Amino acid sequence: MAESKQTSGKPMTLVDPIDMSLLDAKFRDDIKSMPDGEELSACFACSTCTAACPIANQWTYKPHQLIRMILLGMREEVLSGKEIWECLTCFQCQERCPQKVRITDIFFDCKNLAAESGKVPEKVLAIAKELIDKGQLYVVTSDWEREDLGLEAAVPGLSTDGIRAILKETRTGRLVKGGE
Amino acid sequence: MPVYNLYMGCSVPANYPNYEAAMMKVAEALGMEFEYMPDVACCGSPNLRAIDYFGWLVVNGRTLAIAEKNGHDILTPCNGCFGSLKDVQHHLKHDSEDRARVNKELRKHDLEFKGTIKVRHLVEAIYTDIGPDEIRRKITKPLDGVGIAIHYGCHLLRPADVTEFKPEMLEELVRATGAKVVEYPLWKQCCGATILPVNEPLAIRLARDKIRSMKEAGAEYATVVCPACGNQLDLQQLGLKESYGEVYDLPVLLYPQILALALGIGEDAVGLRMNRVAADSILGHLKG
Numbered sequence: 001m002a003e004s005k006q007t008s009g010k011p012m013t014l015v016d017p018i019d020m021s022l023l024d025a026k027f028r029d030d031i032k033s034m035p036d037g038e039e040l041s042a043c044f045a046c047s048t049c050t051a052a053c054p055i056a057n058q059w060t061y062k063p064h065q066l067i068r069m070i071l072l073g074m075r076e077e078v079l080s081g082k083e084i085w086e087c088l089t090c091f092q093c094q095e096r097c098p099q100k101v102r103i104t105d106i107f108f109d110c111k112n113l114a115a116e117s118g119k120v121p122e123k124v125l126a127i128a129k130e131l132i133d134k135g136q137l138y139v140v141t142s143d144w145e146r147e148d149l150g151l152e153a154a155v156p157g158l159s160t161d162g163i164r165a166i167l168k169e170t171r172t173g174r175l176v177k178g179g180e
Numbered sequence: 181m182p183v184y185n186l187y188m189g190c191s192v193p194a195n196y197p198n199y200e201a202a203m204m205k206v207a208e209a210l211g212m213e214f215e216y217m218p219d220v221a222c223c224g225s226p227n228l229r230a231i232d233y234f235g236w237l238v239v240n241g242r243t244l245a246i247a248e249k250n251g252h253d254i255l256t257p258c259n260g261c262f263g264s265l266k267d268v269q270h271h272l273k274h275d276s277e278d279r280a281r282v283n284k285e286l287r288k289h290d291l292e293f294k295g296t297i298k299v300r301h302l303v304e305a306i307y308t309d310i311g312p313d314e315i316r317r318k319i320t321k322p323l324d325g326v327g328i329a330i331h332y333g334c335h336l337l338r339p340a341d342v343t344e345f346k347p348e349m350l351e352e353l354v355r356a357t358g359a360k361v362v363e364y365p366l367w368k369q370c371c372g373a374t375i376l377p378v379n380e381p382l383a384i385r386l387a388r389d390k391i392r393s394m395k396e397a398g399a400e401y402a403t404v405v406c407p408a409c410g411n412q413l414d415l416q417q418l419g420l421k422e423s424y425g426e427v428y429d430l431p432v433l434l435y436p437q438i439l440a441l442a443l444g445i446g447e448d449a450v451g452l453r454m455n456r457v458a459a460d461s462i463l464g465h466l467k468g
Binding site: 034035054055058082085086087088089090091092094095102104105108109111112115120121123124126127128131135136137138139140141142145146148149150151155156157158159160161162163166167170171172175 | 188190191193194195197198200201204216217218219220221222224225226227228229230231232233234235238239242271275278285289334335337338339340368369370372374375377378379382386449451454
């Protein structure tokens with residue numbers, strides 16, 4: 001019989017014990033009350049979401065673990081991790097969940113909770129600033145290219161006043177102000 | 181003639197005027213009337229949804245409310261805009277509380293979201309309102325059966341209960357041009373665009389895997405229906421020589437470019453020269 005390579009230390013399959021005193025039971029209620037968070041508790045940890053995720057192998061915590069961590073109340077670990085921001089938003093996990101847990105949507109909820117406490121990656125904050133300053137993520141610079149193709153140099157109907165006025169008054173405005 | 185509220189978003193006009201020109205030519209040839217919407221700009225992208233859900237609801241609720249004023253469906257060529265508009269429409273129709281909150285903001289500008297029109301992606305509208313049979317009748321220069329791989333883009337397909345799009349629609353539209361649709365293992369995989377700001381190497385690896393999968397399955401061309409996906413598969417392909425030491429040379433065309441060429445519209449009118457990986461070889465696959 002082949003000898004097991006792992007003779008001492010904890011088995012690879014076990015994770016560090018969770019410190020119960022650090023759990024925040026309100027976390028799952030917060031998520032459940034957010035858009036598309038209702039089905040959170042239906043998760044039975046089958047990890048189909050993780051199998052469907054094209055980048056789960058890059059992550060310390062896999063999608064099914066993140067859902068479990070939300071249910072357990074590991075607010076800090078989920079909201080401070082890189083995983084929620086690296087979610088491709090490809091919806092493959094959500095589409096395949098046999099329990100109809102809206103996983104991708106829930107990760108959007110997590111990002112909103114992180115943003116509410118000011119935790120936004122620098123380059124995402126730069127996008128917020130673009131939206132406040134310019135009202136769009138891409139601005140026409142090569143208008144001669146448009147004219148060559150028979151299009152009007154300036155995009156017909158374009159007005160950025162509306163979006164800028166809205167976002168100045170919502171969280172985007174507060175984040176950009178706080179980041180300055 | 182069906183009339184649509186055309187919502188271009190920000191990326192197509194700035195980065196892909198060839199997509200815009202091609203879709204306008206196609207609309208003219210197929211008898212679809214695209215009217216540029218007034219007073220609108222960017223949808224905010226999934227990034228806005230991530231940091232400011234309510235702001236994202238109001239921005240897109242406003243766009244929908246403006247479109248509702250003339251009663252025509254809203255149409256966009258961008259998967260990002262489509263995903264935002266479609267998801268916000270879905271949410272506001274199902275969540276009366278958020279709808280009231282959004283309308284409270286919109287009323288300040290004499291607008292109201294009622295949910296009375298449909299959100300359409302360009303290719304879904306071409307499929308549903310014109311259809312493959314009518315397209316086949318109008319085609320004068322069909323393709324010669326050359327193999328094209330389709331990249332749909334995540335926010336066109338999923339979540340399916342929200343987007344209501346079926347992959348077969350675009351498949352049939354590609355076949356209607358005379359091309360063959362090449363199936364490839366990673367057809368559902370993301371192009372990686374969304375995570376460019378937070379993990380660029382990973383985003384590029386996803387695009388590269390996708391291109392490789394298409395090429396290995398025998399595709400001679402690829403087609404996309406989104407500027408962000410186009411950026412990942414076409415523009416980023418040029419950088420793979422340096423980052424991966426790999427050259428794929430897989431031309432990526434916006435679907436309306438292929439359709440326009442098959443309808444007999446010239447390559448200059450659809451900006452074929454603007455495609456980053458040289459795509460003019462497709463002209464050799466047009467018959468008639």
